[in-house]
Amino acid sequence: MNIAAGFASSHYCTALAHQIRAESKTAAVIMEVCGGHTTALYRYGIPAMLPSTIRMVSGPGCPVCVSDVRFVDHAVALSRLPDVVIATYGDLIRVPGSTSSLEKETASGASIRIVWSALEAVALAAASPGKRIVFLGIGFETTIPGTAIAVREAIKAGVSNFFTLCSHKIMPPAMAALIDEGVAIDAYLCPGHVSVITGSGIYAPIAAVYRKPCVVSGFEPVDVLQSILMIVRQVESGKAAVEIQYTRAVHPEGNRRAQALIADVFSPCNDWWRGLGVIAGSGMRLAEAYRRFDAAEAIPVTVEEPREAAGCICGSILKGVQTPVDCRLFARTCTPDNPVGACMVSSEGACAALYRYGAYEQ
Numbered sequence: 191m192n193i194a195a196g197f198a199s200s201h202y203c204t205a206l207a208h209q210i211r212a213e214s215k216t217a218a219v220i221m222e223v224c225g226g227h228t229t230a231l232y233r234y235g236i237p238a239m240l241p242s243t244i245r246m247v248s249g250p251g252c253p254v255c256v257s258d259v260r261f262v263d264h265a266v267a268l269s270r271l272p273d274v275v276i277a278t279y280g281d282l283i284r285v286p287g288s289t290s291s292l293e294k295e296t297a298s299g300a301s302i303r304i305v306w307s308a309l310e311a312v313a314l315a316a317a318s319p320g321k322r323i324v325f326l327g328i329g330f331e332t333t334i335p336g337t338a339i340a341v342r343e344a345i346k347a348g349v350s351n352f353f354t355l356c357s358h359k360i361m362p363p364a365m366a367a368l369i370d371e372g373v374a375i376d377a378y379l380c381p382g383h384v385s386v387i388t389g390s391g392i393y394a395p396i397a398a399v400y401r402k403p404c405v406v407s408g409f410e411p412v413d414v415l416q417s418i419l420m421i422v423r424q425v426e427s428g429k430a431a432v433e434i435q436y437t438r439a440v441h442p443e444g445n446r447r448a449q450a451l452i453a454d455v456f457s458p459c460n461d462w463w464r465g466l467g468v469i470a471g472s473g474m475r476l477a478e479a480y481r482r483f484d485a486a487e488a489i490p491v492t493v494e495e496p497r498e499a500a501g502c503i504c505g506s507i508l509k510g511v512q513t514p515v516d517c518r519l520f521a522r523t524c525t526p527d528n529p530v531g532a533c534m535v536s537s538e539g540a541c542a543a544l545y546r547y548g549a550y551e552q
């Protein structure tokens with residue numbers, strides 16, 4: 191950002207914060223369900239600009255964080271097979287499983303390759319006859335199309351040694367599950383990148399059935415503050431609607447081609463979320479016609495009994511009922527260099543974001 195733009199942004203932020211303070215009369219808990227928003231909130235010090243009526247809480251929006259320990263354990267078990275190469279986005283290798291991590295397995299001789307896209311894993315498979323390449327598919331609707339394209343590309347190129355172990359998730363069932371569970375949430379700051387793909391209609395039941403305002407937000411500080419103001423106006427007027435602040439990227443109908451791709455290659459399933467347990471219809475697995483690429487079926491392996499790290503409260507943080515400073519390990523034994531739980535691994539995790547940008551007392 192150049193100096194002039196930075197000044198203008200700061201001027202708008204100050205004005206928006208002033209307006210929020212002027213208009214907010216009713217206490218409201220706003221949950222952000224996107225790791226990018228969690229990072230933006232801490233990075234720009236936005237909570238400190240808000241009135242005492244508004245409390246921001248982080249939810250299950252970081253893809254690495256919500257991937258359950260069972261998924262990590264499964265990946266670890268696969269990595270121990272001599273002919274398997276794990277292809278994964280970088281953050282995942284440091285997430286602790288029950289007794290190991292992909293990073294530790296690398297030290298023991300496992301083949302782990304960091305990739306920037308699922309297509310890179312297909313290329314790796316094509317160049318590695320005799321090896322089975324397992325791409326770890328995580329993330330929400332933002333990353334699901336990439337995995338779908340990779341599967342189709344593997345078919346097109348006749349690559350039969352490409353597989354994917356998927357823990358792809360969709361957001362609305364988790365948002366509903368938190369309310370059903372009684373977590374105090376008055377409104378949702380909805381994810382921008384997910385909504386580019388899905389459109390804003392996926393949040394309609396959250397607004398209509400649960401009466402929670404939903405605003406799809408961008409990621410600049412001005413975006414987030416404007417979205418909070420839009421939520422405040424809904425709260426004060428007793429409305430519960432879906433609105434888009436991030437209009438420069440998100441359309442109500444979303445990206446139809448990406449949606450069609452997802453619908454062809456994946457089908458909904460129940461899935462485990464760290465801290466939230468199994469949520470019906472919240473996961474995406476390969477559809478029947480593509481099931482031969484599913485590592486969970488094609489490569490049988492014994493996975494150890496899941497065990498959470500002692501003292502780690504990632505699950506409660508992802509549900510919005512505790513914050514990183516409630517964890518006695520935060521910034522003591524758990525740091526980005528030595529993460530005890532998933533929320534300290536990814537830069538979008540609440541613990542890592544607070545550690546890096548936040549003001550906290552030890």
Ligand code: SF4
Nearest residue numbers: 502503517524531541
């Ligand atoms: S600080 Fe570390 S141990 Fe505590 S909840 Fe966060 S990731 Fe888990």
